[in-house]
Amino acid sequence: MTTLLQIDSSITGPNSVSRTLTTAIVEKLREANPGLRVIHHDLAAAAPAHVTPANFPSAHPISAAAGDAPEFAAGRAASDAILDEFLGADIVVIGAPMYNFSIPSQLKAWIDRILVPGKTFSYGAEGLKGLAAGKRVIIAVTRGNFYGPGQPTASFEHVETYLRSVFAFVGIPNPEVIIAEGVQLGPDARQTALDKALQQTAGLNAA
Template sequence: MKLLHIDSSVLGPHSVSRQVSAAIVDRLRAATPSLEIAYRDLTQTPLAHLSGSHLAAAQGAPAPAELGPDLAASAAVLNEFLDADIVVIGAPMYNFTIPSQLKAWIDRVLVAGKTFKYGANGPEGLASGKRVIVAISRGGYYGAGTPAASLEHLETYLRGVLAFIGITSPEFIIADGIQVGPEHREKSLANALQAATSLRAA
């Protein structure tokens, strides 16, 4: 069984989402010692954002020579995702949504014919067999019923994207309010880490 671990926070060791995603992976590794783990840090090895040349190459047009390494990176990222049975994603909220580094990764994973296809009844996800666990960190409180709920475009976006490719039951561990104050941060992180240790085995 293979696990793909993705981190996207720019805060390094100070990141809550990184701490929680690492705890998730540790829990699954302890439960299944034979688990094969691949790790990709999207801030250490960032992917370029899509350009017209990328889209043209995807349609079969000749790619400029300078785009070659990036197209190879795209293929590697997609293959990592396709090969994984479990995907763990560290996703902090930046300005009410996902980091741009994570968006660039998603753009390489949502590929027609690979993770979704269009049929007579519309789009059909092709990645339905995967287990996806997302570690979310948010500076404030954005849950249902909170004053800022309408600004929540992190969890909602990821649920929509994952459902589009066939992953309809992702698991979320959420640390909210980490910028409200030290006590809020400590309590939220502790609760998220506890939730990580309670995950079912791989």
């Protein structure tokens, strides 16, 4: 059975463009695979705690250095569950709105659980090796203004660039990225951005 992990991080609920896009992406993939198993996490409703030595995944060197105090058990178990879900997923769909030029802090806390030496990457004689290769990652990026190449604000963009770096680091160098931008420039601009992004969603390879 194919497993899809859907991660939403927008704090704007039903008004969220990124949630509209992740929903459309999942529906598109479900049409092609009715037996698709979907695990959905709303990070705005239930965000992982910011990382500390007490709640890093058990396999992380920071956890080993901090020891195994009983009060660390619950936090580490929750982090291990996040990491295991990511490792077990065949497809990962992420909604990533731009907040103040970067990703929501809730999404950053989730990412901090999946970047674990020996689990999703390693260093060796040949340098960095990503250990999570083979997954399909689809990211719905939403931006209030225009930050694409050639725009005066292009250097302010730290959502798509950051997430591409994260997934390349763990062995997934070519995530599929759907972008809706200019969504805060008025109702017409928002609808135009959403329509274009939904067209991209409709054109996704369903396999």
